[in-house]
Amino acid sequence: MRLKLVPDQTSIDFFRHYRLTFGTSIVAMVLSVVAFAIMGLNFGIDFRGxxxxxxxxxxxxxxxxxxxxxxxxxxxxxxxxxxxxxxxxxxxxxxxxxxxxxxxxxxxxxxxxxxxxxxxxxxxxxxxxxxxxxxGPKVSGELVQSAIIAVTLALAAVLFYIWLRFEWQFSVGAVAALVHDVVLTIGLFAVLQIRFDLAIIAAILTIVGYSLNDTVVVFDRVRENLIKYKKRPLKEVLNISINETLSRTVMTSVTTLLALISLFVLGGDVIRGFVFAMIWGVIVGTYSSIFVGAAMMLRLGVKRDWSKNAADKAGAQFGVKEG
CATH class of the missing domain: 3.30.70.3400 (Alpha-Beta Plaits)
Known part of the structure; x- marks a missing residue:
């Protein structure tokens, strides 16, 4: 018998309270920045010397x-x-x-x-x-600077990649989700004062990749359904797309978490900080793909017609056509 964590057909309205969930995410990001500014990070040897x-x-x-x-x-x-x-x-x-x-x-x-x-x-x-x-402190300062540059370049590369593959609204939504994940991860480490070293930077970059993969899967289905359901409201198309990919998203997240939890319990102190960051990243990355990235698209609106005739029209036609 095949294991099913999610039924084949679901009709969950993910955007029924999207203003509340989106606003909660913004508040959480602001609190994370405040925690970082007030408490700072518990830098490890890599950054403190x-x-x-x-x-x-x-x-x-x-x-x-x-x-x-x-x-x-x-x-x-x-x-x-x-x-x-x-x-x-x-x-x-x-x-x-x-x-x-x-x-x-x-x-x-x-x-x-x-x-x-x-x-x-x-x-x-x-x-x-x-x-x-x-x-020494000089080398540690250079490592901090390099870590910031690495994360920034990763986000910029994602912005450019999604913009080329989809539309600019998709790109903004994807980057908003990634920034949400990175900021909340740093905020959590500031609040809990878990040792922050180069391994955590590697975890953050891995989180960016994982979250991006999940976001692209959802966005790809959204683009297909925008062409398929041209006259349906954007909110309805987003809900259909997320429900269609929900089984894949949940199965991927759960199996990844099972491996990470095993490493967290049995892997020892050396990798515990890295694994903890990954566990948090999988959870918050799955959440942000829907309630941040897709919600951002809902607020911005997207082009509904990728046909050649539409491409030949003067000017790009943005917004939502409902009917």
Whole structure:
């Protein structure tokens, strides 16, 4: 028996209270900006600077034991990951330890490094430091700037792509949905003070791609139905299109969430922030495709006729023809 999360035929009126849902989204975005301005983000080592230590040992790496040994030292944000690289050799168990920049200094001092080494050698006497590197404020500032540029260029590329493939109203709706997702994600991280590092930037860019994919599927069906139902009101055409793609949207979102929730529970602390951002992104991205992107199209109106005769007419004919 085939699993069905959504019936084949649905007739949900997604825009019955679209002014309320659209207004709620705007309010949520404003609150996210306020939270970011007041509380700021809990930047990780990638953005605040700090020290990266590569350890080697003859015994297998025990991340939990390493973290327990480091906790009493009160160094703040400490990230520990095991490194698997054939170049290191099978007998060289390698881990990367990243410690945030300490107050008053750009990196961990030699005395503090000795303290870290002593603490870790209580866990594994064979452990040694193979390399120590520091990331200063200048490099961290460049990473912040690069992250902002990356997200901005991604949104600009989406705007251009949708504009070429559809119409400008579709493009505005898609970008509005993506900006909504990015702003709410940043606002959530500001409120919860979850560590914000380069992995979260990767998650945000992934969210942009996921949300865009869902939005394009809906918009493609909208364009088909605008040609098919030329005399139906735009609101009705949008509802038909979203209902026709609802089963696909729900199935994709649910299966993606199942994988992400498994990673969140079993994946460990290293990827938990990334996975949390992805879980939130899937939820808010699915919501924004309908209640932000499509709602924006409803407010702007769209061209209803893509025939050659209509294209030959002088001037582009926008707005909604009902009859």
């Amino acid at each position: 700090g020290t990266s230590i590569r350890t080697e040992a003859t015994q297998p790496v025990d991340i939990g034991a390493y973290r327990d040994a480091m906790t009493p030292l009160n160094f703040g944000d400490v990230a520990i990951t095991e490194v698997f690289d054939p170049a290191f050799g099978a007998d060289r168990n390698v881990a990367m330890i990243r410690i945030q920049a300490q107050e008053g200094t750009e990196s961990v001092t030699p005395a503090q490094l000795d303290t870290v080494l002593s603490a870790l050698q209580q866990v594994d006497p064979t452990l040694s430091f193979a390399a120590v590197e520091s990331v």
